Amino acid sequence: QGTLKQSGPALVKPTQTLTLTCTFSGISLHKSGLRVSWIRQPPGKGLEWLARVDWDDDEFYRTSLKTRLTISMDTSKNQVVLIMTNMEPADTGTYYCAASRDTFFNQWGQGTLVSVSS
């Protein structure tokens, strides 16, 4: 098992685009069989699945956010990137990347607290 390290801004302004990166160490994403999801958690609330990209480039999106999300896997950099456009205050929360070769999430990034405020 490898480790997942997240990077991205802590603060974005309304209408701006959020880009979060999840970098894998100790495991190669190339032909790994891994499925990598992004999950968020508003302050004091529960977990919400956002999107998933698989090792074979299949992509899946939360229907309600589909028009605002893009997930991609860059095997050359061993990274998974989430882009969320048109950010608004309701998008404030902790964002996690999480991975496994199954339908559960047994490897998690450290989380990135993103605040949306002008």
Place this chain on the structure above:
Amino acid sequence: SYVLTQPPSVSVAPGKTASITCGGNNIGTKSVHWYQQMPGQVPVLIVQDDRDRPSGIPERFSGSNSGNTATLTISRVEAGDEADYYCQVWDSRTEHGVFGGGTKLTVL
């Protein structure tokens, strides 16, 4: 969309058994996973595929799944088990990950 329903809170005395339910339409036909999240911490997978424990998870944590309800059972509850617990499935019909709303376990 597929919905998972958990009680917001469960309270239990130390040494007793806590049961946390996760309701969903025919959830017994799906693989249910459970996570423990301590305050300010990253969620940790504690039960996968209804009843399997990942390496390092104590035997006190067990799961079951049948009909419209999956259950996480914590035996001999300890103060350190106080946390939020989430159930999760992958809904193959919509190709979505789905989490329950979470249950806060309080050890009295």
